[in-house]
Each structure stands twice: as C-alpha cells, then as structure tokens.
Amino acid sequence: MGGQYRITGDKYPRMRRPRRRGRLVLLAVASVTALGVLGWGTFQLIDVFTGGGKEASAAGTRSECGTRAASSTKAAALPEPGRITVNVLNATPVSGLAxxxxxxxxxxxxxxxxxxxxTxxxxxxxxxxxxxxxxSAALDTSLPVLATQLPGAERRTDAARKGTAVDLILGTGFKKLTPKADADxxxxxxxxxxxxTANKSC
Structure with a gap:
C-alpha cells in the first residue's frame, strides 16, 4: 500500500495467545495433593505391617507384666507349712528316725x-x-513346700490317693533335714x- 498507510521497518506486530497461568497453578496444586495422599497411604501401610508401632510395644509390655503377675499369684497360692499335714515314714534300718x-x-x-x-x-x-x-493336687502345692526341708528327695504323686496329707518317706541315704536357716x-x-529382670513400666 502506498501513501500514508505504507509500512516501514523490519518489525511487524505479532498476535500471541494469552498465557493460561490458571491452568498451570491448578496442575501444580493437584500434583502436590496427589503426593500428599500417596505419602499418607504409605505411612498407613507401614503402620499396619509393623503391628501398630508404639501401641504394639505397649501391648507386649502389658502381656509380659500380666504373665509376671500371674506367676506371682501362683506362688502366693502355695500353702503355708501349718496347713500341710505330713506323714513321716521310716524306710531305713535306723530305728527312731521317723x-x-x-x-x-x-x-x-x-x-x-x-x-x-x-509299708x-x-x-x-x-x-x-x-x-x-x-x-495329684499336691504336685504344685504341698510337695514343693515340703521339698524345701529335704531338697534331694524325689517327688511323686498318686492319682488314686484321697485327702490332702503328704508322706515323707525317709530313704536309706537320709541323714537329717536340711538346716533350718537354709530351709527358711x-x-x-x-x-x-x-x-x-526389673521392669519399671509394670
């Protein structure tokens, strides 16, 4: 074109589409969210397969303490000497020993x-x-208590036997009861x- 509409120079106006910055921001937010969800899911899986971490450890400690408490209860259930009737029988050739x-x-x-x-x-x-x-009932009750007086004696039960009394049958190797201090x-x-082992958490 000529006249006043003539274009001069080597630069021409270019038409550019406006940048869609909103879409880029949305994609960035979505990526961060996805990574967060993935990390949370992984943590949950680790927690499941390791048995609950601290909770599992605490449960184990409670179980161990419970076992010790049960053992103490069992020990406390042993009868006192005054509640045990002992028949003393002499199976040796030494008279008067019973x-x-x-x-x-x-x-x-x-x-x-x-x-x-x-007999x-x-x-x-x-x-x-x-x-x-x-x-039979004396195996874990009366017999262990009586055994403190003669540690080397054999322990035996008779299922057909009635009553709660126990027998101390003196063998040929018997000399005397263990010293009272040691027995006590x-x-x-x-x-x-x-x-x-001591456990303060119990």
Missing amino acids: KKTADELKKRGFRIGEVGNA KEYDKKIKGTGLLLGP KALTTLTNPKPA
Whole structure:
C-alpha cells in the first residue's frame, strides 16, 4: 500500500495467545495433593505391617507384666507349712528316725500326721534321701513346700490317693533335714520369687 498507510521497518506486530497461568497453578496444586495422599497411604501401610508401632510395644509390655503377675499369684497360692499335714515314714534300718524327723518338722511349723515305719512297698527300697508322696493336687502345692526341708528327695504323686496329707518317706541315704536357716531361705524364695529382670513400666 502506498501513501500514508505504507509500512516501514523490519518489525511487524505479532498476535500471541494469552498465557493460561490458571491452568498451570491448578496442575501444580493437584500434583502436590496427589503426593500428599500417596505419602499418607504409605505411612498407613507401614503402620499396619509393623503391628501398630508404639501401641504394639505397649501391648507386649502389658502381656509380659500380666504373665509376671500371674506367676506371682501362683506362688502366693502355695500353702503355708501349718496347713500341710505330713506323714513321716521310716524306710531305713535306723530305728527312731521317723519320730526324730517328725519332731523337727513340727518345730518348723508343719502339721504331723502318722509317724512310723514305711509299708513293705517302700521299706528299704528308697535309695535316695527320701520320697515325697501325695495326691495329684499336691504336685504344685504341698510337695514343693515340703521339698524345701529335704531338697534331694524325689517327688511323686498318686492319682488314686484321697485327702490332702503328704508322706515323707525317709530313704536309706537320709541323714537329717536340711538346716533350718537354709530351709527358711528356700521357702522364702519359693513363695516370693523375684522377677528375672526389673521392669519399671509394670
């Protein structure tokens, strides 16, 4: 074109589309949100597979403390010597040994039942220091308490036996009961056991 509409120079006006900054901002926000959701989901999965972290650890501690408490309860249920009736029977060739032993047990707080010679089934057939014999219920009650007085004695139960009394059958290896101080210490340990490790959280 000529005249006043003539275009001069080497620059021409260019038409550009306006930048859509709004769409870019939206995409950025969506990306951050997706990453956040993914991270939260991963954390939840880790929590599930590790058993709840601190909660699981706390549950384990409570379980351990409960076990110790149960053990203490069981130990506390052991009968006192005064509630245990002991029949002292002599299976040795030494006369008078049953009465002497029964008198000593009485001084230590046990109740004494029958005192005499063992039956033919056991007479001179107990090779060790002695045999502790009682009903099935005495295995974890009366027999352990009586065993503190003669640690080397064998323990045996008779399911057909009635009553709660237990027998102390003196064997050919018997000399005397364990010293009272040692027996008292063993009885204290039996009825009040200390935990293997201290746990303040219990």
